[in-house]
Amino acid sequence: MRVVVPAEVKSGEKRVALLPDIISKLTRAGLEVVIQSGAGLSAGAADQAYTSAGASVCDVGQIAGELKNADVILSVQPLSADVAATLKSGAITISFLSPSNAQDSINAFAKAGVTSFSLEAVPRISRAQSMDALTSQALCAGYRAALVAADLSPRFFPLLMTAAGTVTPANVLVLGAGVAGLQAIATARRLGAVVSAYDVRPSSADEVKSMGASFIELELEALEGAGGYAREMTEERAAKQRELLKPYITKSHVLITTAAVPGRPAPRLVTKEMYESMAEGSVIVDLAAESGGNVEGSKAGEIVTTSNGIKIWGGKDVPSQLPFHASYLYSRNVVNLLLLMSKEGVVVPDFADEIIDAAALTHGGVVRKGA
Numbered sequence: 001m002r003v004v005v006p007a008e009v010k011s012g013e014k015r016v017a018l019l020p021d022i023i024s025k026l027t028r029a030g031l032e033v034v035i036q037s038g039a040g041l042s043a044g045a046a047d048q049a050y051t052s053a054g055a056s057v058c059d060v061g062q063i064a065g066e067l068k069n070a071d072v073i074l075s076v077q078p079l080s081a082d083v084a085a086t087l088k089s090g091a092i093t094i095s096f097l098s099p100s101n102a103q104d105s106i107n108a109f110a111k112a113g114v115t116s117f118s119l120e121a122v123p124r125i126s127r128a129q130s131m132d133a134l135t136s137q138a139l140c141a142g143y144r145a146a147l148v149a150a151d152l153s154p155r156f157f158p159l160l161m162t163a164a165g166t167v168t169p170a171n172v173l174v175l176g177a178g179v180a181g182l183q184a185i186a187t188a189r190r191l192g193a194v195v196s197a198y199d200v201r202p203s204s205a206d207e208v209k210s211m212g213a214s215f216i217e218l219e220l221e222a223l224e225g226a227g228g229y230a231r232e233m234t235e236e237r238a239a240k241q242r243e244l245l246k247p248y249i250t251k252s253h254v255l256i257t258t259a260a261v262p263g264r265p266a267p268r269l270v271t272k273e274m275y276e277s278m279a280e281g282s283v284i285v286d287l288a289a290e291s292g293g294n295v296e297g298s299k300a301g302e303i304v305t306t307s308n309g310i311k312i313w314g315g316k317d318v319p320s321q322l323p324f325h326a327s328y329l330y331s332r333n334v335v336n337l338l339l340l341m342s343k344e345g346v347v348v349p350d351f352a353d354e355i356i357d358a359a360a361l362t363h364g365g366v367v368r369k370g371a
Helices: 020-028 047-052 063-069 103-112 126-131 133-152 179-190 202-210 235-250 323-340 354-359
Strands: 002-005 032-036 056-058 072-074 092-095 115-118 160-162 165-167 171-175 194-198 254-257 283-286 303-305 311-314 360-363
Touching: 002 063, 020 032, 020 047, 020 323, 032 047, 032 063, 047 056, 072 323, 092 323, 103 115, 103 360, 115 354, 126 323, 126 354, 133 179, 133 254, 133 283, 133 311, 133 323, 171 179, 171 235, 179 194, 179 202, 179 254, 194 235, 323 354, 354 360
Parallel strands: 002 032, 002 072, 032 056, 072 092, 092 115, 171 194, 171 254, 254 283, 283 311
Antiparallel strands: 115 360, 160 165, 303 311
16 A cells, blocks of 8 residues: 655644655555655655665655555644545545644545544543654654753853852743743753743643652642643633632743643733733743743744743744754654554554544545544
8 A cells, every 4th residue: 555745835844744664564564655755854854765665655746646556644733635635545644633723624534435544532541552643743842842942041040159159040921831831941941041830730740840840739629631731711711720820820930821721722821911020031931822821921923022031932933943853753654553443554544443433524425533
């Protein structure tokens, strides 16, 4: 069966669905791999590396035909509805494919008889950890968030003892202790900052402390949800949380927010009234800016400077800002899911498998549950 990887066309997307070093896993499984010329350049993978790894490379004029005849299409961003309509019935696609932003593509896949899998829908169970692209890409985003904060801040992060005097370390506050938040904590700690963190799930406290940060405990009910995510909170609780967090925000030099729920608008954690008392030159990094933002006034892909000199960085395409390792991890997530469905060179989804059943959004001409 033929696996085709097109170049990503979304503006700002620098990742590629397959890097050369993972291709041997597919060819050993009896699958042919075709990749569009130039697809991996932004991630540091030249066409020659793909051919050396056993893949075929097609030019931009051939990719439409390759997609029409493909048995499996791998991508990072979902294929457009127009491209989806050209695929053959029975073809399989694997990508990020959220009903909240790709419903037209989902409907087009169903109409074309395409079986489409969304990596956002892979269940958070132990068997599926190697296929969990949300986690792998959040890891990249959290690391990048801490580096951006350090770059924008006018302060050193670490404690420095110099002949001219002692430089005190920066105080960094991270809101949200999921994968992205924990990686932001770990990176800020490596840079020498004094880090504290808050999460609505008290069970996160041990993980935060294991990173060398202090955990902020507020006298509020826990919001533990299914699949490792936090439950949605009431407005009354959100208001109380904002009130209790304000003193911690005020004394921070850097604030990093990471709270996001796949397929839903990001929760508003920080209002203007909460951060306007931060010192001039303070930095706020909002990783959830693309989905509405955790921070009032943040704009995806922009740096907003407030009247009192606070910089608010709104994240956009954040994993793509580390295209090599983001693609490296994503490639393995995709290949692990594909190989779960492959046997002796044939890809046949077994919907009795809970991972495959949960991740499939369309099959047999219909939109399945959850999409």
